[in-house]
Amino acid sequence: MRALSTLLGLPQHRFASIHVIGTNGKSSVTRMIAALLEAHGVASGACVSPHTARWSERVLLHGDELGAAEFAAAVERAVAAAEVVNRSLEEGEAVTQFELATAAAFVALATAGVEAAAIEAGLGGRLDATNTIPSRVTVLTSIGLDHTRWLGDTEEQIAAEKLAVLRDHSTLVLGRVNPAIATLAERTARERGAELIVAPEDPGPGVQLRVPGRFQRRNFALATAAAEVFLGELRPERVEAVAARIEIPGRLEQIGVDPPAFIDAAHNPDGAAALAEALPEVAAGRPVVACLAILADKDAAAMVDALAPAVVHAVCTELPALPFADGTISHHMGGFSAHRPGFSVDDLAGVCAKAGVATETEPDFGTAVARGRKLALELGGVLLVTGSHYVLAPAREALAS
Numbered sequence: 001m002r003a004l005s006t007l008l009g010l011p012q013h014r015f016a017s018i019h020v021i022g023t024n025g026k027s028s029v030t031r032m033i034a035a036l037l038e039a040h041g042v043a044s045g046a047c048v049s050p051h052t053a054r055w056s057e058r059v060l061l062h063g064d065e066l067g068a069a070e071f072a073a074a075v076e077r078a079v080a081a082a083e084v085v086n087r088s089l090e091e092g093e094a095v096t097q098f099e100l101a102t103a104a105a106f107v108a109l110a111t112a113g114v115e116a117a118a119i120e121a122g123l124g125g126r127l128d129a130t131n132t133i134p135s136r137v138t139v140l141t142s143i144g145l146d147h148t149r150w151l152g153d154t155e156e157q158i159a160a161e162k163l164a165v166l167r168d169h170s171t172l173v174l175g176r177v178n179p180a181i182a183t184l185a186e187r188t189a190r191e192r193g194a195e196l197i198v199a200p201e202d203p204g205p206g207v208q209l210r211v212p213g214r215f216q217r218r219n220f221a222l223a224t225a226a227a228e229v230f231l232g233e234l235r236p237e238r239v240e241a242v243a244a245r246i247e248i249p250g251r252l253e254q255i256g257v258d259p260p261a262f263i264d265a266a267h268n269p270d271g272a273a274a275l276a277e278a279l280p281e282v283a284a285g286r287p288v289v290a291c292l293a294i295l296a297d298k299d300a301a302a303m304v305d306a307l308a309p310a311v312v313h314a315v316c317t318e319l320p321a322l323p324f325a326d327g328t329i330s331h332h333m334g335g336f337s338a339h340r341p342g343f344s345v346d347d348l349a350g351v352c353a354k355a356g357v358a359t360e361t362e363p364d365f366g367t368a369v370a371r372g373r374k375l376a377l378e379l380g381g382v383l384l385v386t387g388s389h390y391v392l393a394p395a396r397e398a399l400a401s
Helices: 002-007 026-039 068-088 097-112 155-163 179-192 214-231 236-245 269-283 300-310 345-354 365-379 389-400
Strands: 016-021 044-047 059-061 116-120 137-140 171-174 195-198 253-257 260-264 288-292 313-316 358-361 382-386
Touching (some): 002 068, 002 097, 016 026, 016 214, 026 044, 026 116, 044 097, 059 097, 068 097, 155 179, 171 179, 171 214, 179 195, 195 214, 214 269, 253 389, 260 389, 269 300, 288 300, 288 365, 300 345, 313 345, 345 358, 365 382, 382 389
Parallel strands (some): 016 116, 016 137, 044 116, 137 171, 171 195, 288 382, 313 358
Antiparallel strands (some): 044 059
């Protein structure tokens, strides 16, 4: 990644940056930070991942998705540089898809002339492709047991991998973590000569968020703290304006009205717990029917246990085949590799049954969503499609038909 960036002229050095790391909440916080900076007169961009339908969704300029032509031009430049880098690497090594996408995002942001960008880390931090930015502020959103195959078996090991991105003499803004992680963050900041700021749990009663969920209030409080470190004192009326209009795709996003239908990318136990905490707000006393599909390497039992108190019925299904199913693509790159299948409907139904959730199975994803919608209508309830990032785009498609 460093070789690739150097060939491209170090585009990530042409704008100031805030690095967003953590297990859950990264995309939301990244989008919120960029919006807050923009609202205060800073030409801002963002880099988020994964995408749901188009690669260009990963690059935001002034709050909007990068245009197709601009994205194509950035990718072409990154590809040309990657071909040169690949020739210099040892046999069997090559620029990865995520590295290429990250480099293209940096090129696009620099070409657009942004003054600052919020950059979401992909996987971990220390070895992540985004760890080439000279970040002034690092934001740690949360720590949970996810991606243990790559990051470590304990929360402390995972946090250490993520906190390794903290730059000397910068600032670390800390979200909700357990005491052991807080101690590790304090020690890491002290070793790097960095300032540590602990964000509040809520942005305050005057802030009315457009997006639902207590977890989004925590995210917005964290984003506000990070923006304030970066800019200095924020103007309350501008913060409130951002809160009132911010939209976060794929996080309790409403995509249907009759019945109310929501999609959420919750793909690990902590994400499922945050979703369950927020569901009563959107359900407003109505029963929730969930359509579930989960990757096979996830802790489905813990996820379903977290969701069970908020759900009356589950339709277990399987992740649809994706057009970019390439065995070389890592999960966090927006692809879906052949060796990372989802839970079978029978296995997932067994998990739901153990959690006490009334369950039925339907392997075909589109048919499962239609069945969930029918059940929600019959019960006078709401439909929730969740379990993975990979349910978002097909759920939108299924509910639009």
